[in-house]
Amino acid sequence: MEWESSSKAMLLGAVTCGLYLHYALWGELLLIQDADNHWIDQAHLASQLRWFYGFSFTSLLLIVGTYLVRQLKGDLVLFEYIASLYFGLSLCYFSYQVGTLSLPVGAVMVGAPVVGFIFFNRAAVMLALFLSMLVQLALSFGAAWQWWPYAPMFHNTQGAMSSASPFVVFHMYFYTLPHMVFLITASYLVLRRWRDREEKVRLLSITDPLTGLFNRRSILVHLDQEQERSRKKGPALSLLMVDLDNFKSINDDRGHEAGDFALIAAADALQKSLRQNDRVGRYGGEEFLIILPGTDLEGAQTIAERCRQQLESTDVILAKGDRIKLTGSFGLVCNEGDVRMGVDEMLRRADRAMYRAKDGGRNQVVVDHMHGAA
Numbered sequence: 001m002e003w004e005s006s007s008k009a010m011l012l013g014a015v016t017c018g019l020y021l022h023y024a025l026w027g028e029l030l031l032i033q034d035a036d037n038h039w040i041d042q043a044h045l046a047s048q049l050r051w052f053y054g055f056s057f058t059s060l061l062l063i064v065g066t067y068l069v070r071q072l073k074g075d076l077v078l079f080e081y082i083a084s085l086y087f088g089l090s091l092c093y094f095s096y097q098v099g100t101l102s103l104p105v106g107a108v109m110v111g112a113p114v115v116g117f118i119f120f121n122r123a124a125v126m127l128a129l130f131l132s133m134l135v136q137l138a139l140s141f142g143a144a145w146q147w148w149p150y151a152p153m154f155h156n157t158q159g160a161m162s163s164a165s166p167f168v169v170f171h172m173y174f175y176t177l178p179h180m181v182f183l184i185t186a187s188y189l190v191l192r193r194w195r196d197r198e199e200k201v202r203l204l205s206i207t208d209p210l211t212g213l214f215n216r217r218s219i220l221v222h223l224d225q226e227q228e229r230s231r232k233k234g235p236a237l238s239l240l241m242v243d244l245d246n247f248k249s250i251n252d253d254r255g256h257e258a259g260d261f262a263l264i265a266a267a268d269a270l271q272k273s274l275r276q277n278d279r280v281g282r283y284g285g286e287e288f289l290i291i292l293p294g295t296d297l298e299g300a301q302t303i304a305e306r307c308r309q310q311l312e313s314t315d316v317i318l319a320k321g322d323r324i325k326l327t328g329s330f331g332l333v334c335n336e337g338d339v340r341m342g343v344d345e346m347l348r349r350a351d352r353a354m355y356r357a358k359d360g361g362r363n364q365v366v367v368d369h370m371h372g373a374a
C-alpha cells in the first residue's frame, strides 16, 4: 500500500480506539441491563471500564501525536512501530480479561499479522507479534499455574467455558465481530486491489502503448499458439504482414507527433476490418502482423483486401484541418491443406510477400508465391 507510515499508524490508532469503545459500550450495557448476571464479575467489569476508556483515549492521543510529529519531522517508519506495538500489547490486556485461549484472541492472533504484513512495515509487525506472543504465553501459563486468575472478567469461568453457556458464546462472538469485520474487509480490499493491479500489469505487458494493439512479443505468442493448433492438418491459418507506405515522409513533413497519430489511426482501421477471433499486433515501427485463425487463402485475401481498403479510406485529420492519406503494403501467407509451415517460415514468407507488394507499387496485397499467386 502506498500510504505514508503516519497515515497507516493513524488508521491503526483509529481501529484500536474503535475496538476499545466497542468493549466499553459492551461493558456499560451489561452493567445497566443485567445487574444479577452470574456469569460476569460485575464489580470487576465496573473497575475495568476505565481501562477500556483509557485505551480508547490513548489511541486518540496516538493519532493526534502522530499527526503533530508528522508536521514537525515528516513521515517516519517509527510511527508504524509504535502503532503496531500499541495495538498488539493493548489487546493483550483485553485477552487477559476475557481469556487468552478464547475465540476473539485466536482471531486477532491469526488475522492481525496476516493483514499487518500486507499493510504495514513487516519488521514493525514482526516485533509487535513477537512481543505480544510472549505476553500471551506468559499470561496463559501464569493462569495455568494459578499465579493470577484466568479470564477474571467472568465468574465461574471453568463452568462457563466447559458448558459453553449461551452467555459466553454470545459474548465471545461479540468480541470477535469487530476483528472479523476489519480483518476480512481489509483482506478483501487489498486482494481486490492486487488483482486489479495484476490485471493492469498483465495488460501493459501484452499491449503496445501507442496503438493499444498487441505488442510484438504477445502477437508472436498468439502466432505460436495458432500455428500449433493448425499443425498436423488442423484448421487453416493465415498470416498478414502489413507495412504502412512512405511513412517516413509523414514524420519528415508533418512531424513525429503526426506520425504517431497516423499510427493510431492505422491500428484502428485494421482492427475495424477484422473479425472477433482475428488478432492484430504492432510488429515493429510502422509494421503490423495480423493472424487469421481458421482462415484459408481465399478468405484471407478477402480480409486483406478489406483491410487495405479501410486503410486507404482512412483520413487522418490533424489540427488545423491538415489531412494525411494512409496506405499499406500487405504480404499474405497461408497454412492450409498440405502446406504446414513453422512460425519462422510463415513470418519470412509474409515479409517477402510484403516487400514484393512494395516493389509492385505499394498499396496492394501480395500472396506468397508458394500458393502460386502474385
Ligand SMILES: Nc1nc2c(ncn2[C@@H]2O[C@H](COP(=O)(O)OP(=O)(O)OP(=O)(O)O)[C@@H](O)[C@H]2O)c(=O)[nH]1
Residues within 6 Å of the ligand: 210, 243, 244, 245, 246, 247, 248, 249, 251, 255, 256, 257, 258, 259, 260, 263, 284, 285, 286, 358, 362
Ligand atoms: N511517428 C512515429 N514514427 C515511427 C514510429 N516507429 C517507426 N517510425 C518511423 O517509420 C518510418 C519508417 O520508414 P521506412 O522504413 O524508411 O519506410 P517508409 O517511409 O514507410 O517507406 P516504405 O516502407 O518503403 O513504404 C521511419 O521514419 C521511422 O522513424 C513511431 O512509433 N512513431
